[in-house]
Amino acid sequence: MPLLKGLLPQAVSSQPEVLIIYLLLLLIIGSALASVVIRNLVFAIAAYSATMVAVALLYLMLAPFLLFAVQLLLFTTVSATLLVGLLRRTSGIEPAPDSPFSRELIAGIAVGAVLLALVGVVVGATNWPVRIVGIRPGLGGTLTEQYVVAIAVLVVVLASGALGAALLTSQRLSRRLPR
Amino acid sequence: MKAGLSLLLVASAALLTIGSLGLVIKRNVVVMLIGGQLMLAASGLAFVAFSRFGLGAVTAGNGAALALFAGLVGLAGLAVGVAMAAVVYREHDTLLVDEYESVAD
Numbered sequence: 001m002p003l004l005k006g007l008l009p010q011a012v013s014s015q016p017e018v019l020i021i022y023l024l025l026l027l028i029i030g031s032a033l034a035s036v037v038i039r040n041l042v043f044a045i046a047a048y049s050a051t052m053v054a055v056a057l058l059y060l061m062l063a064p065f066l067l068f069a070v071q072l073l074l075f076t077t078v079s080a081t082l083l084v085g086l087l088r089r090t091s092g093i094e095p096a097p098d099s100p101f102s103r104e105l106i107a108g109i110a111v112g113a114v115l116l117a118l119v120g121v122v123v124g125a126t127n128w129p130v131r132i133v134g135i136r137p138g139l140g141g142t143l144t145e146q147y148v149v150a151i152a153v154l155v156v157v158l159a160s161g162a163l164g165a166a167l168l169t170s171q172r173l174s175r176r177l178p179r
Numbered sequence: 180m181k182a183g184l185s186l187l188l189v190a191s192a193a194l195l196t197i198g199s200l201g202l203v204i205k206r207n208v209v210v211m212l213i214g215g216q217l218m219l220a221a222s223g224l225a226f227v228a229f230s231r232f233g234l235g236a237v238t239a240g241n242g243a244a245l246a247l248f249a250g251l252v253g254l255a256g257l258a259v260g261v262a263m264a265a266v267v268y269r270e271h272d273t274l275l276v277d278e279y280e281s282v283a284d
Contacts, residue, residue, distance in 0.1 A: 010183075011181040011183025012181060013181050018181060021182040025190045029190065029194065032194055032198070035210075035213050036200055036205060036214055041209050041210070044209070044210060048213045051217065051220065052216075052220065055223070059227060063227045063230065064240060064243045067246060067247060074250075079257055082257055082258060083213070085261065086209060086261045086264055090264075104203065104206065107203060107204075108199075108200050108204030111200075112197075112199055112203070115199055116193070119196075120192065123188050123192065158251065161255045161256075162259075164259070165259050165261065
């Protein structure tokens with residue numbers, strides 16, 4: 001018995017909203033491209049932050065408000081702060097490549113093209129939506145009812161990672177590590 | 180003109196590709212970390228797209244929850260990556276991965 005009844009949510013057709021979504025997607029792609037192309041790392045981090053802010057604004061239109069707030073206040077600010085903090089401890093400018101057609105560039109373009117083609121083929125070949133057979137419990141309910149301990153362990157592991165990262169970069173380890 | 184699942188999936192795929200390009204092409208650790216974060220943002224975008232326009236709408240909020248988890252894991256990974264980069268920078272005085280002979284030495 002299919003779980004889904006009635007129609008799927010329809011695509012956004014209101015012209016102002018569609019225009020805003022297109023503009024946000026263009027901003028996301030453009031600033032993401034700039035963040036990996038620009039050689040000055042300060043500008044690269046700024047472009048990356050612009051990408052994350054645009055994603056947050058897109059979430060504001062399409063997702064619950066909580067995700068927008070977390071994306072904007074937590075993911076964007078913390079990740080940009082971490083990257084700027086790393087930059088403050090280091091040189092900050094990437095030198096020019098030896099050759100404009102370096103081996104890394106060719107390999108990267110090949111990997112990117114293959115990945116894009118693969119995703120494009122999968123998305124194009126799949127007939128959305130795929131029919132759901134049987135009843136599946138909601139993930140949110142499953143996570144908060146059956147797997148509470150697992151979530152708590154995950155939080156501890158992630159917090160340990162963040163704590164370890166802070167300790168590694170603390171002043172106590174400012175001396176050089178032994179080889 | 181409409182904006183639906185296909186448009187967001189294409190954008191997500193493009194973001195994933197750009198992130199992978201940054202991860203593969205660039206030699207700077209900072210740009211490589213940014214590339215990884217862009218790939219995670221692409222996954223979050225796909226989760227939200229399926230949650231809003233696909234069958235994920237049956238269980239509202241699940242896509243957002245998964246996007247939240249992906250972002251949190253990515254943030255923790257970024258913190259660890261930044262710390263490792265800072266420590267390795269002290270050893271080698273550079274952020275270029277080509278210059279690292281062997282971190283284990």
